[in-house]
Amino acid sequence: MLIPHPLLGLRDSSEFTYLGDAALLDRPDGMAEGAAARFHDYVHLRDNPAGIHRELWFHEQGDRSWLVVTRNTVTHEILGAELAREARLKGGAA
Amino acid sequence: MRFSGFRVFTEALRGHKGWQPLWRNPEPQPAYDYVIVGGGGHGLATAYYLATTFRQARIAVLEKGWLGSGNIGRNTTIIRSNYLLPGNQPFYEFSMKLWEGLEQELNFNAMVSQRGILNLFHTDAQRDAYRRRGNAMLLSGADAELLDSAQVRAMYPFLNFDNARFPIKGGLLQRRAGTARHDGVAWGYARGADMAGVDLIQNCEVTGFRIENGRVRGVETSRGHIGAGKVGVAVAGSSGRVMAMAGMRLPIESHVLQAFVTEGLKPVIDGVITFGAGHFYVSQSDKGGLVFGGDIDGYNSYAQRGNMAVIEDVAQGGMALMPMIGRARLLRVWGGIMDMSMDGSPIIDRTPIEGLYLNAGWCYGGFKATPASGHAFAHLLATDTPHDTARAYRLDRFARGRPIDEKGMGAQPNLH
Numbered sequence A: 001m002l003i004p005h006p007l008l009g010l011r012d013s014s015e016f017t018y019l020g021d022a023a024l025l026d027r028p029d030g031m032a033e034g035a036a037a038r039f040h041d042y043v044h045l046r047d048n049p050a051g052i053h054r055e056l057w058f059h060e061q062g063d064r065s066w067l068v069v070t071r072n073t074v075t076h077e078i079l080g081a082e083l084a085r086e087a088r089l090k091g092g093a094a
Numbered sequence B: 001m002r003f004s005g006f007r008v009f010t011e012a013l014r015g016h017k018g019w020q021p022l023w024r025n026p027e028p029q030p031a032y033d034y035v036i037v038g039g040g041g042h043g044l045a046t047a048y049y050l051a052t053t054f055r056q057a058r059i060a061v062l063e064k065g066w067l068g069s070g071n072i073g074r075n076t077t078i079i080r081s082n083y084l085l086p087g088n089q090p091f092y093e094f095s096m097k098l099w100e101g102l103e104q105e106l107n108f109n110a111m112v113s114q115r116g117i118l119n120l121f122h123t124d125a126q127r128d129a130y131r132r133r134g135n136a137m138l139l140s141g142a143d144a145e146l147l148d149s150a151q152v153r154a155m156y157p158f159l160n161f162d163n164a165r166f167p168i169k170g171g172l173l174q175r176r177a178g179t180a181r182h183d184g185v186a187w188g189y190a191r192g193a194d195m196a197g198v199d200l201i202q203n204c205e206v207t208g209f210r211i212e213n214g215r216v217r218g219v220e221t222s223r224g225h226i227g228a229g230k231v232g233v234a235v236a237g238s239s240g241r242v243m244a245m246a247g248m249r250l251p252i253e254s255h256v257l258q259a260f261v262t263e264g265l266k267p268v269i270d271g272v273i274t275f276g277a278g279h280f281y282v283s284q285s286d287k288g289g290l291v292f293g294g295d296i297d298g299y300n301s302y303a304q305r306g307n308m309a310v311i312e313d314v315a316q317g318g319m320a321l322m323p324m325i326g327r328a329r330l331l332r333v334w335g336g337i338m339d340m341s342m343d344g345s346p347i348i349d350r351t352p353i354e355g356l357y358l359n360a361g362w363c364y365g366g367f368k369a370t371p372a373s374g375h376a377f378a379h380l381l382a383t384d385t386p387h388d389t390a391r392a393y394r395l396d397r398f399a400r401g402r403p404i405d406e407k408g409m410g411a412q413p414n415l416h
Helices: A035-044 A084-090 B005-013 B041-054 B089-106 B124-139 B149-155 B182-195 B236-244 B308-321 B323-327 B366-383
Strands: A002-005 A009-012 A017-021 A052-058 A066-072 A078-083 B031-037 B059-062 B117-121 B145-148 B170-174 B199-201 B206-212 B215-221 B224-233 B252-264 B272-275 B280-284 B289-300 B330-341 B347-350 B356-360
Touching (some): A078 A084, B089 B182, B089 B366, B145 B149, B182 B366, B236 B356, B280 B308, B308 B323
Parallel strands (some): B224 B356
Antiparallel strands (some): B252 B330, B347 B356
16 A cells, blocks of 8 residues: 655555554543543544544654545555644544 | 265265255244344354254344355464463363364364464563463463473474574474364354254345344344344454444454465475464465465455555565475465454453344454354353353453453554
8 A cells, every 4th residue: 555645755554553543633631521431432442434444644664754544444545645733733633 | 964974985876966055045034033143153153052052042144145254264274272361261262172072063074173383482581471371271271381492393393493583492382272174164053053943044234223222123134124032243344334333333443364375285384383473373274285374464454355565574474484485386365354352352242232242353363262252152142141251251341441451452453
């Protein structure tokens, strides 16, 4: 798989380390009501879709940036990639 | 129709015209007492033990493709009980004991071959860890032997003992472990379940659950509604998709694991060898092919095929362990979808929906568990209490702080 890095162009996926669903960017508020239950869901439960999946890849063998990659889990087709920082600023992490 | 040497002999004299199909191909009934979703190894084993051991009832297995078309036909056929943790090891040893009597019980040749599994170690610390694991195995009633380098050399003289990074210092051997004919296991259980009256319904995809007042009443399928008293889901890599239809999110990610087989070679490896440090393990099939594999690809996937990076990684592991493998030509590479759980251990439990039960999270270790998984799931379905060896496999164990994390990796499924 080739990942279209927004700064570096097409990079081989083997340069990256995979973390998981980009919903992990939306960390719950630890001080809020019911935080323990929310953290359980945040840490352990996944949508695990068959199809379009937004997910976090770390360019460990490269510029060490975190990317949000949009990928089809059924075909492995990669539909896009953006810097996780920018995805987070847009508020559309999940 | 019973199988025996005499039967094979007489059929040979009659031109093999007397063999019958191994199971019926029934139309679905309007309702069953138990509906098992998933006609793979675990689903078929569940139906078999439910029908023969626990309860005579109306039972159906629903399979979206053909029987045994998923991971039971895609694995590397290894059976073993060499786990460490108390929540796991008694369960896998129970499974090992069921394997030992399986063919007699099913009257079906599953080619169970107790050829031994050897886990190699390379450092003093790893030796200590394997000694501890071996003791845990002995405590559960399993067998374990710690071998030194010379003993390993006597078994497998062709291994690369003097690799600079991973010199082979010895290994943990379980002689009762081995391999089984993976498809034969599915066929044997399917035949056994069918003979006990279970309806095995193929090409019948579950498209939804009928749930009323928090209780499951049946399933919607591509062949119409089927009513059910209890529904057990055993669909491995598709667990997330199926349980989403019941409104549940699971502590599971689906990942792809690749496996490999070479062209047929003369006998060279009579057991199973694992090289954990190099992410490689290998055995030789009865046809002569070297069957080997390594790690999962590491990203969410439903594709049943992987990518080149992991193929290279596995090949490098093989070359590091036994350089002669470089002369073998690869015949096939394939992938299966693993239901990777958050602690690397399975789930056999009730769900918050009354009458709906889940058997999932087997990661890449489901094949060896097939008999015990079926037995324990049938026990749960029939009695509403967990089997003695499967008490730790609860769905809510993460919320209670009771994960069973053999590798100590935490809630990161692609590292288990």
